[in-house]
Amino acid sequence: MADRTTALGGGLSRERRYLAKSILGSVPRSWRRARSRIIVLCYHSVHPTNAFASATPGQFEEHMRWLREHCDVVPLREAVERSAGRRDTPAKPTVSVTFDDGYDDNFIHALPVLMQYGIKASFYVTTGFVDRDPTVVDRMRRLREMPVSALSWEQLGEIYQAGMEVGSHSITHVNLAELEPGALRAELRDSKRVLEDHLGEEIDSVAYPFGIPGRHVTARTIAEALDAGYRTGTSILYRDVRRHDHALNIPRIAVKNNTIQLLKAKIAGSLDVIGRWQEFRARGTFSVGGDGAAPPR
Numbered sequence: 001m002a003d004r005t006t007a008l009g010g011g012l013s014r015e016r017r018y019l020a021k022s023i024l025g026s027v028p029r030s031w032r033r034a035r036s037r038i039i040v041l042c043y044h045s046v047h048p049t050n051a052f053a054s055a056t057p058g059q060f061e062e063h064m065r066w067l068r069e070h071c072d073v074v075p076l077r078e079a080v081e082r083s084a085g086r087r088d089t090p091a092k093p094t095v096s097v098t099f100d101d102g103y104d105d106n107f108i109h110a111l112p113v114l115m116q117y118g119i120k121a122s123f124y125v126t127t128g129f130v131d132r133d134p135t136v137v138d139r140m141r142r143l144r145e146m147p148v149s150a151l152s153w154e155q156l157g158e159i160y161q162a163g164m165e166v167g168s169h170s171i172t173h174v175n176l177a178e179l180e181p182g183a184l185r186a187e188l189r190d191s192k193r194v195l196e197d198h199l200g201e202e203i204d205s206v207a208y209p210f211g212i213p214g215r216h217v218t219a220r221t222i223a224e225a226l227d228a229g230y231r232t233g234t235s236i237l238y239r240d241v242r243r244h245d246h247a248l249n250i251p252r253i254a255v256k257n258n259t260i261q262l263l264k265a266k267i268a269g270s271l272d273v274i275g276r277w278q279e280f281r282a283r284g285t286f287s288v289g290g291d292g293a294a295p296p297r
């Protein structure tokens with residue numbers, strides 16, 4: 001790889017050299033090499049007709065069945081722990097399943113499938129959405145360009161009782177990176193407290209709304225999440241979880257009507273080129289791996 005990119009490098013700008021290297025790196029990876037990878041998948045809605053759905057119920061069932069067979073599907077916390085300390089070569093890639101926003105279809109269509117396959121997923125909910133705050137419901141409707149329906153607190157309680165993890169996805173689903181310090185603190189702390197009040201247990205995981213490093217997640221967001229008492233935090237970055245990743249900035253790969261073939265390619269790393277491009281764009285404003293501005297793991 002280094003030789004090929006060096007040969008291309010002469011006379012090219014830094015950007016072009018980076019792009020060339022990324023494209024060369026995007027050749028399909030072998031499944032055997034994927035065994036040591038740790039991937040966190042991000043779903044939103046699971047619905048038969050929603051245009052913005054991550055999967056139809058049929059697709060979702062197919063995904064979970066395939067994951068159960070070909071990957072080691074573990075709770076997010078375990079994936080994070082493995083990324084920090086694993087030295088052996090496992091038989092299968094490690095995969096965690098997560099959901100953002102808090103749509104009621106997660107309860108109706110996703111939960112039964114997860115239970116059928118014994119998969120412990122993480123559900124990050126926007127508490128103002130579940131509270132039916134009209135401003136938040138309207139924001140979600142505009143974001144998804146169609147009517148949206150939130151989980152009820154009862155449904156979220158059942159999801160939690162079924163052994164799933166529940167985490168915060170803020171109160172109002174705004175870009176946390178644009179908030180002044182007091183508002184950022186409130187989004188992280190109040191959503192945590194509201195979830196704890198409803199579920200009666202400590203909540204210590206968060207998914208940052210929109211989640212793109214540098215645009216929606218900065219070193220300040222992560223420092224504030226740590227201060228608020230969170231132990232894991234997830235973003236949207238198209239690559240696997242690596243040893244240097246901060247536990248409050250775990251990359252996730254979004255799923256959107258993926259065939260099994262594409263899901264497999266994402267897990268194997270064929271699309272990591274997108275993640276490299278994202279990290280390249282975020283450079284300067286933010287170091288995804290933690291640069292001293294972010295607290296230690």
Ligand SMILES: [Zn+2]
Binds near residue numbers: 101169173
């Ligand atoms: Zn969201």
